[in-house]
Amino acid sequence: MKKLKKISKVISTSLALSLVLAACSDKEEGSSSKNTGGDKDEKVTIVYARGKDDTQGTTAMVEAFEKKYPNIDVKFKEMPADTGKQHDAYVTAFNANSDEIDVIDLDVIWPAEFAQAGFLMPLDRFMEKDGVNPEDYNQGAISASKFKGKQWALPKFIDAGMLFYRTDLVDEGSVPKTWDELLAKAKETKGQGGTQFGYLMQAKQYEGLVCNAVEFIASYGGQIIDENGEVKVDSPEAIKGISKLVEVVNSDVVPQNITTFAEPESHTAFINGQAGLIRNWPYQFALANDEKQSKIVGKVGVAPLPAGDKGSAAALGGWMAGINKNTKHPEEAWKFLSFMAGKEGQKIDAIKGGHAPTILSLYEDQEILDANPYYKDEGFVKALEAAVSRPVAPNYPEISDIIQVQISQAVAKKITPEQAAKNMQKEISEKLVK
Numbered sequence: 112m113k114k115l116k117k118i119s120k121v122i123s124t125s126l127a128l129s130l131v132l133a134a135c136s137d138k139e140e141g142s143s144s145k146n147t148g149g150d151k152d153e154k155v156t157i158v159y160a161r162g163k164d165d166t167q168g169t170t171a172m173v174e175a176f177e178k179k180y181p182n183i184d185v186k187f188k189e190m191p192a193d194t195g196k197q198h199d200a201y202v203t204a205f206n207a208n209s210d211e212i213d214v215i216d217l218d219v220i221w222p223a224e225f226a227q228a229g230f231l232m233p234l235d236r237f238m239e240k241d242g243v244n245p246e247d248y249n250q251g252a253i254s255a256s257k258f259k260g261k262q263w264a265l266p267k268f269i270d271a272g273m274l275f276y277r278t279d280l281v282d283e284g285s286v287p288k289t290w291d292e293l294l295a296k297a298k299e300t301k302g303q304g305g306t307q308f309g310y311l312m313q314a315k316q317y318e319g320l321v322c323n324a325v326e327f328i329a330s331y332g333g334q335i336i337d338e339n340g341e342v343k344v345d346s347p348e349a350i351k352g353i354s355k356l357v358e359v360v361n362s363d364v365v366p367q368n369i370t371t372f373a374e375p376e377s378h379t380a381f382i383n384g385q386a387g388l389i390r391n392w393p394y395q396f397a398l399a400n401d402e403k404q405s406k407i408v409g410k411v412g413v414a415p416l417p418a419g420d421k422g423s424a425a426a427l428g429g430w431m432a433g434i435n436k437n438t439k440h441p442e443e444a445w446k447f448l449s450f451m452a453g454k455e456g457q458k459i460d461a462i463k464g465g466h467a468p469t470i471l472s473l474y475e476d477q478e479i480l481d482a483n484p485y486y487k488d489e490g491f492v493k494a495l496e497a498a499v500s501r502p503v504a505p506n507y508p509e510i511s512d513i514i515q516v517q518i519s520q521a522v523a524k525k526i527t528p529e530q531a532a533k534n535m536q537k538e539i540s541e542k543l544v545k
């Protein structure tokens with residue numbers, strides 16, 4: 112893992128406003144949704160499912176799409192924000208062969224599992240027909256969306272864990288570079304400028320905790336599973352990472368109930384001005400500069416996460432879009448998917464939602480760079496390139512559960528970090544399907 116260059120910047124961006132995404136009811140809004148054939152002027156309604164988007168990205172993308180394709184209505188189905196719960200809801204629906212949802216967003220950790228289960232429609236035929244070239248995309252994201260040589264989803268945006276800080280509380284020159292500096296800076300700024308907390312992160316027992324743990328572990332040079340699929344978590348380096356995570360979560364700079372915090376709780380506290388520092392994904396930047404929701408507009412800087420002994424490490428995340436194999440509207444579903452995951456949709460989502468594009472040429476787009484000035488920084492690009500993947504396995508949810516439980520037990524001090532590492536080593540080795 113490379114040590115990342117500092118990419119702190121004072122950025123003041125005011126984003127255009129649009130309507131906040133309203134979750135539609137599950138009831139049919141029009142009578143036309145099941146009618147594809149026949150009358151060309153008839154409207155087709157497709158159902159698009161994803162977790163709640165607290166930024167304005169999704170609403171703006173859907174509006175632009177409906178304007179461009181007046182004969183296709185997109186009905187939004189809001190899924191649980193927690194990626195694990197969202198996963199389970201799709202598995203239940205698709206196992207029952209439901210055709211209620213046409214297009215879904217997939218977390219970067221799901222495509223292999225969903226493809227193997229036969230939930231998705233391969234996209235290769237559509238891509239060929241419309242000349243969509245996978246080489247235009249970030250290759251890591253493309254390979255995560257392929258399985259057995261077929262393309263099952265197209266990447267919409269990339270996530271990598273970053274440190275966001277309040278520029279009115281933390282000088283550019285004193286942005287913490289190590290976990291110890293972070294604890295000191297959080298202590299120093301706690302209570303200043305109306306804050307109640309020093310630092311926010313995601314410590315609830317769910318997938319986000321796995322991402323936070325991967326970052327701590329990797330920043331000390333540890334791994335959970337190595338490149339060859341060997342379980343390597345019972346190592347002095349991983350134990351150091353887990354110990355530092357336990358220390359931060361149990362410190363008095365984070366909210367006392369931090370083990371109930373996922374992304375929504377942490378980003379809400381941050382945009383309400385309750386803390387000077389937060390670990391989150393790139394969308395945090397647009398959200399913190401959203402005049403409709405945020406009390407800290409124009410006061411947000413971005414930097415790599417603090418380093419352990421080994422350097423700074425970001426977990427790799429991100430979302431893709433795929434089509435339900437049972438959809439009654441494959442053509443319309445593809446039109447919408449390829450719009451969202453194509454240049455037009457990704458540009459809107461980057462500007463309004465701060466979501467980092469997967470199409471490489473968009474990092475040269477001036478409007479995107481104006482909205483997200485830190486995308487220009489070498490450190491950001493390197494953070495994306497060096498981001499650490501979570502273990503790759505067709506039964507990833509089982510592996511994730513083991514990590515979630517053991518890290519939570521260590522955080523609650525029911526077991527030591529050494530014991531957590533030993534337990535994970537044993538249980539993951541037993542469960543891992545290669």
Ligand code: GLC
Pocket residue numbers: 194218219220270318319320322374392427428429430
């Ligand atoms: C973000 C990431 C996703 C990750 C999730 C964890 O949505 O993009 O990959 O699993 O956070 O909460």
